[in-house]
Amino acid sequence: MDNISARENRQARLKRMLAPTSAVFIGGASMIPAVDNCRARGFQGPIYVVNPRRSELAGIPCVPNIASLPEVPEVAFIAVPRENVVGVVGELSAIGVAGAICNSAGFSEMRGGEQAQRDLVAAAGEMPVIGPNCPGVANFADRSVFMMDFFGEHDQNGSVALISNGGSYLSDLGSSDRSLPVAYSVGLGNQAMITAADVLDVVLDDERIRAVNIYFESIRNSAALSAAALKAARKGIPVIAIKGGRTTAGQRATQSHTASLAGDDTVASALFKRLGFVQVSTHTEALETLKMLVHAPKVKGRRTAYATSSGTYAVLGSDIAEANGLDLQPPSAEAAAEIEKHLPPFVHAANPLDIVSSADDGKKTLDIYRAFLSGNLDVAVNVMCYPPEGGWDPTTWDTNTTMFAQAARERGLPAAFVNTMPEMISRSVRERMIAEGLVPLQGLEDGLRAVSNAIRSSELAEIVARKSDEEILLPLYSANVTNPIALDEASAKAELANVGISVPRSVVVKPDQATSFEDLTFPVVVKALSADLSHKSELGAVALSLGTSDEAWRAVCSMAENLKKTAPEIAVSDFLVEEMVKDGVGELLVGIRRVDGIGLALTIGIGGTQAELLRDTATILLPASRDTIAEALRSLKLYQMLDGWRGRRKGDVEAAVDTIQKFSQFAISNGERFVEAEINPVIVRPQGKGVVAVDAVMRLAR
Structure with a gap:
């Protein structure tokens, strides 16, 4: 089977696994919660249980072995001891099961388990296996839930797909009481066969999906991930990424500065940016961002109207808003005059706008909001804190938010309500807000970050839309290059000179x-x-x-x-x-290193002996266009030093970009031979006189 056919076969089988017509559970009493959960969530097909020592499990008659199944089920849930997994997987593959979910642990996540995982993959053949060490898979939208643990109750109206290496992440988001409409919850486990890219590719074909969240602990195949990301971008489906397991690359890197300046977390961020993924830092930020993306129209700019009923949150909230790039411009003179008609003399029109003294009058509140939102705006945000149950009468809060939602709808503005505390906003209130077009966000910082992330999603979508497919897709690189050799400086420079890079x-x-x-x-x-x-x-x-x-x-x-x-x-x-180069205007560091699972990462920074102290760098993935390289160079904080800052001589920036391009092509053209190289510094001479690579280190595979 050729590569394209194999991929199409795998994706077709994955789709059958996510919405199967029949299922089998293989294991013992520990599976009872999983079987009960499957039935409780409304699975419509026949469920079988294989156990050679029990007559029934969870009220379902057991069959003694796989060969005794009355039909070939479409999905199998495996929870047997590790030593039995390979045999079970082989039998399931042999009878033509579409795919298996392997909950059993004891594979590559444990010392000495790597060979067992390789044996599992070999036994599976063409049958995709999610896991091992996998918590399970849920397709709530089609009532197909195969999970060992409880990952929330969701109806069939979900529009978010959650994909995660770990189960706790899925459990936290799925079980939260925050009005997140989950359709899919997929635990990847060890990703022995099926990666985040495979699942992303499949769920993107579901027309119900409006946003995807992926929690990465490792990135196994950036080429496949980039292909799925391209699909998401062309379909206009935003992807929220969060990366765990950050490492200190410098501990295992070479002699260069590059690894310490661009660790694995920096490279992952560069990957996400290239793919158009919005990167977040915490699970709650991811959750609130997803709500903003699926419950609100697309936010296309940063001009933000910020209304609150508290002076405290006008100050704290505006600090957070501006730190996250929200543009809080004051109302126009005309809007201010109209707003102040409805405010007491001691309150003035501003952004943030404090309307506490008028919040109990519905008509007056609506008039204020109509005036406040009349300017040239992109998004409207209302910040308050609902009283706890048994506290104040929430009528005033209900009136305020309803009027805000109405004024935003009339203006066609995406609108969010940010409850300053994550709790203390009931489900009924959230559902009412969603029906009115107001996104209920929970937590002051997470909520405002969610608004900013929604804007960032639109910005990245526009950038990716302007790029060709080739500027998004990444080539497939093999991992774990063995026996690399380090070159001395003269040998490294000889390699550079051979590709047209100027050396002394x-x-x-x-x-x-x-x-x-x-x-x-x-x-x-x-x-x-x-x-x-x-x-x-x-x-x-x-x-x-x-x-x-x-x-x-x-x-x-x-x-x-x-x-x-x-x-x-x-x-x-x-x-x-x-x-020696005597007429340098400035110095650059340019390094490229191979990162397992991702590929070639190019880091550009202000160079010299102070490189690690300044840490003024930009990292992008290769291949990259000349424009992308030039943009990365211009993004450096100290770029102005090369561009004639305060009357200084301008450096030959075009020659610098040419050199970085040649260096990048050198790395790409060496293929599996290339491991890592760095030029530090590249001395940038005055405009028109070129640049010179005056020091270099390099490692190439034998």
């Missing part, structure tokens, strides 16, 4: 062999050559501004002797003598 003229010398420097223009720099020398300046392995041949030779000999004392573990026999 130089010669390689030994302390005990006389060599002529007549082809070099002074001053020069002397550097010790060794692939094991990462930060040369700290070890005294660099000497700058040497004006004569004699000075250069003395530096070579002195450095050779000193390194025997300061770095006796490093054998240094060769030294690089090269011309």
Whole structure:
């Protein structure tokens, strides 16, 4: 079967798994809650149970083995001891089951379980297996729930798909009392066969789905994920991403600065940006963002009208709003005059607008909101806190929010109500608000972030819409390159020079062999050559501004002797003598590294010895267009230093972009051979004079 046919077959079988017509549970008494949950959620097809030692389980007669099933079920839920899983999976595959959900644990999530997981995959053949170590799968919209735990009660009107490595994340969001309309809840477990990309691709074909949330603990195949992301983008379905398991890449990286400046979390963020995913930090931020996306029309700009009944939340809320990019412009003179007709003399029209003294008069409140929302706005936000049950009479709050919703509807504005505390807003109130077109958001910071994230979603959608498919899709890279070799600086620069990147003229010398420097223009720099020398300046392995041949030779000999004392573990026999660049305007760091599961990450930053101190960087994934590279360079905080800030000479930015492009193509063209490389610094010369790569480190696979 070719790759396209295999993918189509897998996706077709996944769709059958998510909405099966029959099911089998294989395991013991621990499965009783899962079987009960399946029936309680309204599964309509026949349910079978396989157990060789029981006559019945959860009130369902058991069959002793898979061969005794009266029909071939479409989905199997496996909860047997690890040692029995491979055999069960093989039998299910042999009889043609569409797919299996493997709840059993003890595989790659545990030390020594990797081989068992490989055996499971081999036994499955073409049958997709979700898991192992998987909490389960729920399609609430079609009443197909196969989960070991309780992940919430949802009706058939859901429009959100939740996809997660872990079960707790799904349980928290699915069981929350926050009016999140969940349609799918899919636990991936170890992703031995089925990844987030596979599930995303399938749920995007469901016309009921309006937003997707993925919790990643690992990213297994960015090529497949980018293909699914392209599908989401072209369908206009937003994806909210949250990444757990952040690592310190510098602990296992090479000699370069790049890994510490662009750790795995930074690279994941670059991936999400490329794919048009909105990245959030917490599960509650994800939850509120999803509500904003599915309950409100698309928010297309940041001009925000912010109304509240509290001076406190006018201050605190506006700080949070502005920190998250919401634009709180004051009302126009005309709108202010109209607003103040209905306000007492001591309250003035502003944004945020405090209407506490008028909140108990419905008509007056509506008139205020009509005036307040009459300007050139993109979204309306009402911030208050409903009283707890048994507290104040909520009539005033109900009147206020209803009038706000009406004024926003009349203006055609997306509108949200933010309850400052996550609790204390009842389901009946939330449902009333949703019916009126007002999105009930819970928690001041999460709520305002949700509004901002909805705007960010629209902005990313517009960016992705302007890009070609090739600027979104990523190639497939193999993982775990073995036996990489580190090149010394001279060898690394030779590789760069071969692809047209400018490097200084130089010669390689030994302390005990006389060599002529007549082809070099002074001053020069002397550097010790060794692939094991990462930060040369700290070890005294660099000497700058040497004006004569004699000075250069003395530096070579002195450095050779000193390194025997300061770095006796490093054998240094060769030294690089090269011309210095005397007219630099600024310095850049440009690094590329291979990241397992994602691909090649390009990091651009302000370079030199202060690179890690400044941490002024931008990271994008390759391949990238020239425009994307130029945009990343311009995004640096200190870019103005290269662009003529305060009368400085302008640097040759076009040449810098050319060099970064050539460097990127070098990494791409080396394919599986490329592991990591960094140029630090690239000296940017004055406009029209080019750039020079004056230091480089590189690792290539054997």
